[in-house]
Each structure stands twice: as structure tokens, then as C-alpha cells.
Amino acid sequence: MAEIVRKRAVAVEGASVRERLQAMDDSAVVTAFLGGEERAFSELVTRYQTRLLNFVYRTIGDREKAEDLVQEVFIRVYRHLHRFDRSKKFSTWVYTIASNLAKNELRNRSRNPLVLFQTVQKNFQDEDRPLQFEDTTSRPDDMYRKRHLREIVEETVAKLPEHHRNVFILRELEGKSYEEIAEITECNLGTVKSRLNRARNSFAEIIAPYVD
Amino acid sequence: MDCREFSDKHVAFVDDTLAGIELVRMQRHIAECECCAKQDAKIRRALLLFRNLPSIEPSADFSERLHARLRREAQCENLLATTQRNLRRGAIAATLASAAMLGYIATTLYHSQTPRDLVMPPVVATLPEADFIPITTSSPAIVTSVSAGLSIWPAALFAEQVPVRFAHSKLELANYTR
Numbered sequence: 001m002a003e004i005v006r007k008r009a010v011a012v013e014g015a016s017v018r019e020r021l022q023a024m025d026d027s028a029v030v031t032a033f034l035g036g037e038e039r040a041f042s043e044l045v046t047r048y049q050t051r052l053l054n055f056v057y058r059t060i061g062d063r064e065k066a067e068d069l070v071q072e073v074f075i076r077v078y079r080h081l082h083r084f085d086r087s088k089k090f091s092t093w094v095y096t097i098a099s100n101l102a103k104n105e106l107r108n109r110s111r112n113p114l115v116l117f118q119t120v121q122k123n124f125q126d127e128d129r130p131l132q133f134e135d136t137t138s139r140p141d142d143m144y145r146k147r148h149l150r151e152i153v154e155e156t157v158a159k160l161p162e163h164h165r166n167v168f169i170l171r172e173l174e175g176k177s178y179e180e181i182a183e184i185t186e187c188n189l190g191t192v193k194s195r196l197n198r199a200r201n202s203f204a205e206i207i208a209p210y211v212d
Numbered sequence: 213m214d215c216r217e218f219s220d221k222h223v224a225f226v227d228d229t230l231a232g233i234e235l236v237r238m239q240r241h242i243a244e245c246e247c248c249a250k251q252d253a254k255i256r257r258a259l260l261l262f263r264n265l266p267s268i269e270p271s272a273d274f275s276e277r278l279h280a281r282l283r284r285e286a287q288c289e290n291l292l293a294t295t296q297r298n299l300r301r302g303a304i305a306a307t308l309a310s311a312a313m314l315g316y317i318a319t320t321l322y323h324s325q326t327p328r329d330l331v332m333p334p335v336v337a338t339l340p341e342a343d344f345i346p347i348t349t350s351s352p353a354i355v356t357s358v359s360a361g362l363s364i365w366p367a368a369l370f371a372e373q374v375p376v377r378f379a380h381s382k383l384e385l386a387n388y389t390r
Contacts, residue, residue, distance in 0.1 A: 045278065049270050057268055067271060071278050078282055153261050171227075172262050197223045204251075204258035211257065 018043070026090035034082060045074055048091075051174065052098050058169045059102040060109075061158045069101045089180070096184045099166060106162055149210070156206045160199055167192055168199035213241045218248050226255065 021043040033040035057066035170176045182192045218241050224230045225238045242249045
């Protein structure tokens with residue numbers, strides 16, 4: 001009986017800690033983790049894993065590799081969090097790490113044609129796969145159109161030059177401010193605006209024939 | 213406003229970050245310029261498509277894999293901390309051992325540099341060579357050898373090699389007088 005009461009008390013305490021962490025902003029969660037609260041790191045992972053996965057996936061276009069890279073981002077955050085300058089935004093720091101890892105991945109791919117070939121192979125295999133209907137309430141032709149459109153959009157993003165694509169995704173998908181993008185991509189504000197303008201124009205130009 | 217200025221400010225226009233007066237000028241330009249209006253619509257429609265892309269979720273084992281890696285990372289950190297602690301202890305022990313070794317070497321060197329009695333090899337004494345007495349042509353010994361039937365130069369050489377006492381001038385003189 002006493003054991004059950006003790007376990008329940010621990011569970012209630014754990015739940016209250018989680019709730020408290022959920023209510024905190026990033027900076028406070030980081031402080032809690034550095035103060036020895038291990039659960040704070042799980043809170044950071046919960047907050048950023050999907051956002052980072054989408055960002056990295058849209059940048060490199062390979063889902064499995066994107067997951068690996070996001071894991072690497074969290075490992076690096078765990079390893080170097082004590083060196084993080086807490087006067088700055090945590091999200092900017094995390095996105096900077098993710099952006100650099102994605103950039104390295106693209107650079108390695110361009111150096112290693114075998115990786116490129118494997119990616120192409122995988123895409124072909126995806127093409128051969130039968131359609132997977134995510135939404136059973138829609139008509140099959142609608143679903144096909146949706147999937148087709150999604151693929152076109154993804155391919156169009158992939159066609160953008162790397163530095164344009166990075167800025168484009170950070171702005172359009174992650175909703176980052178110009179200043180944050182400048183910090184993440186380590187270039188000045190004017191460059192960010194100019195790259196964003198070009199990326200938007202190119203994207204609209206490439207995709208226009210498919211949506212008209 | 214011309215089309216170039218419109219294009220330059222279009223990013224801010226789409227993101228709604230333009231100041232009030234600029235915004236009005238941009239809107240007025242769209243109303244006047246069909247080409248820019250088309251471009252604006254094209255970009256907005258494309259962006260809408262991109263922003264509505266379905267979000268992807270991490271796979272089911274993502275969290276599990278991450279936590280396994282984090283546990284390994286924590287273990288590595290502990291191992292590193294232990295190793296560093298041990299290394300620190302090892303460094304102290306090594307320093308002490310080095311100091312002891314240096315002391316020993318210094319003591320040994322000090323003792324090896326103190327002067328000792330020189331031991332020389334035994335000296336073998338030899339008789340001093342007798343003074344050489346040059347033989348001249350006028351020497352009585354030469355004259356004696358000639359009379360004995362020897363040629364002059366071998367005789368002279370022989371005379372040089374014989375013990376000096378046989379060619380001593382006093383003895384020669386005695387022979388001569390006889």
C-alpha cells in the first residue's frame with residue numbers, strides 16, 4: 001500500500017514538473033536543464049523535433065537522413081548547451097546547428113556521386129510504390145491530384161539553389177524573421193531579403209505551369 | 213512608383229512589413245500595372261501552396277533512438293570525467309616518480325664526478341740507448357776492417373751495428389798500436 005502511494009506521489013510530482021516545464025519559455029527550460037533537471041531536455045526535444053525535421057527534410061529532401069540529422073542536432077545541443085549564450089534565442093541557435101548540418105549533408109552529396117545515385121534510386125522506388133491514400137473520405141482522383149501537387153511543390157523547392165532554398169524555407173515554413181534568418185545563415189539583412197525575393201520569384205516561376 | 217521599385221519592395225509587401233505610406237503606394241501600383249499585379253498574384257499563390265504542404269512527423273522510434281543516443285552520450289561524458297580524474301591522479305603520480313628519478317640521476321652524476329686516484333698501466337723500463345759515435349773515414353776501426361779484406365761500406369754499416377764497446381776508440385787505438 002505504502003509502495004503504491006509512493007509511486008503515485010512520484011508520478012504526480014513528475015506530471016507537475018512536466019506541466020511546469022511546458023509552461024516555461026525556451027530560455028527557462030534551458031536554465032532548468034543546466035540546473036540539473038534532465039526532463040527539461042525532453043521538453044526541448046518535444047518542442048523542436050517536428051519543426052526541425054520539416055526544416056531539414058525540406059532542405060535536403062531525404063526523410064531518413066533528415067531524421068538522422070535532427071538526432072545529431074539534439075546530440076550537439078545536449079553536448080554544448082552549457083556553452084550556449086543565454087542572452088540569445090535558443091531557437092535561433094538550434095536552427096543554426098540544423099542549417100549547418102543540412103548544408104554539410106548537401107556538400108557531401110555533391111562530392112559523393114554514389115549518395116546522389118542512392119537518393120535517385122530511392123525516389124524511383126517511391127514512384128513505383130502504389131498510391132497511399134491518407135484521406136479515405138476524398139475521391140481517388142482528388143487524392144492523386146493532391147499527392148501529385150505535393151510532389152511537384154517538393155521538387156520545385158529542391159530545384160532552388162541551396163542558399164536561396166535555405167532562406168526560403170526558414171521564412172515560408174518556419175516563419176522566421178529576417179533578422180533571425182540573417183543570424184542562422186550568417187549573412188547580412190540585405191542578402192537575406194535579396195535571396196528571399198529571388199527564391200520567391202524562381203519558385204513561382206517554376207511552379208506556375210503546374211498550377212495554372 | 214515604377215516596376216523596379218515595386219519588385220525591390222515586394223518581399224516586404226508580401227510579408228506585410230511595409231510602412232503605411234509605402235503600402236498604399238504599392239497597392240496603387242498594382243492597380244495601375246497589370247504586369248506587376250500578375251506577378252504579385254503568381255507569387256502569392258505559389259507561396260500559399262508551399263505553406264500548405266503537409267507537415268511530416270518523426271517516425272515512431274525517433275524518440276527511442278534519440279534517448280538511446282543521449283544515454284550513450286551521458287555514459288561517454290561520465291567515462292570522460294572518470295578518465296580525466298584518473299589522468300589527473302596519474303599525472304600527479306608520474307610527476308612524483310619523475311622527481312624521484314631526477315633526484316636519483318642527479319645524485320648518481322654528482323658521485324660519478326668526484327676525482328679518483330688514477331690507475332696507470334705499469335711502466336716497463338728499458339735501457340737507455342748508448343750515445344752514437346759517428347764513424348769517420350779516418351777512424352782506426354775502418355782502417356782495421358780494410359786490412360781484414362772487407363769492402364769499406366759494408367764494413368762501415370757493420371761497424372755501426374756492432375756493440376759500441378768493440379769499436380771503442382781506446383780499444384781500436386790499442387789494436388793499432390800493437
